[in-house]
Amino acid sequence: MKKLLILLLVLAMVLTQVACTGGAQPEQPSEQPAEGESEYASLEPVALIGADNAGVGAAAQLFGELVTKKVAEITDGKLTIDYYPNSQLGNDQELQAQMLAGDIDFVICQTAQTVNFVPEVAIFDLPMVFAKYDAKTIDYALNRSPFTEKINEAYRAKNMLNLHYLQGATFRETTSNKKISSIDDFKGLKIRTMENKNHMDFWKALGAAPTPLPWPEVYVSLQQGLVDAQENATDTCVGANLNEVQDYLILTHHILYCNQFLINASKFDSLHPAYQKALKQAVDEAAVEIEARLVTIDKENRQKLVDNGMELIEFEASFVDEVLERVQSVYDSIGKQIGQEYVDALLDALKNAK
Known part of the structure; x- marks a missing residue:
């Protein structure tokens, strides 16, 4: 009888403890960085390879080099880019093929040479379609409108992502x-x-x-x-x-x-979310700086x-x-x-x- 009473008491204590804790699981280690640490401190370093087929001093080269600089600054050097401008790795068609094969990670190129890979990009071949509009209007249409969502689906279907259309109404x-x-x-x-x-x-x-x-x-x-x-x-x-x-x-x-920032979709998806965010931030910030200069440069x-x-x-x-x-x-x-x-x-x- 005494043993039974002890057993019931122990069981009651266990049930009380469970009720008080709500059946909570042991606390998992936090993925948040320690106080004072960068959010990238615990991440493995990653190096991307990018390229363009543009001439010396062209918008694509300026864009690529500025993104390279900014992404390293944002991530404290944890996400870096090896950038090859001026056709060092091939022409636009060759570069996009290399990107899709996974030999390089991203390409900055004009839209005309993407049509063979993503037929819907032929929308940019419409003659004079942008000739009466200013840069702000075009930026909305290409980067922030329902059209953006629609054309992005076409890229994704071919394992590409376009992170930005770079233009200045030139x-x-x-x-x-x-x-x-x-x-x-x-x-x-x-x-x-x-x-x-x-x-x-x-x-x-x-x-x-x-x-x-x-x-x-x-x-x-x-x-x-x-x-x-x-x-x-x-x-x-x-x-x-x-x-x-x-x-x-x-x-x-x-x-x-108009230049696109095209990245292999599988590669982008494989990046840690913090690196994805950092790359998008670098692209957006670089685009603002370069686009502000395009009219003057032209x-x-x-x-x-x-x-x-x-x-x-x-x-x-x-x-x-x-x-x-x-x-x-x-x-x-x-x-x-x-x-x-x-x-x-x-x-x-x-x-x-x-």
């Missing part, structure tokens, strides 16, 4: 050895383009003769008269010394000069080309509408390629910018 312009004073002067113009069907269709719609050539061949081709003209951002024109082989700089504003580059002998040609505001009348077939073609819903989403985002 554009790809045209240089030529033939004076272009009106839209009709493009007829018969032999112009070098990238290997992009939509770009070639645009120039055909204006009556020009587009000729896709690898970038390293462009200078000599212009010098030898194999082509009359080319189109590019002004920083690329300056970096390649095109003033030596071209007479005119024509402000056509036909395609937005104007300075125009002046450099003029100072070195090129004649600047600007059109009246009506030029955009004249071009749009002639290139509706390109809009229709791109809508069929990628789905009209992407075109509508972008146009709505531009019109309803906040």
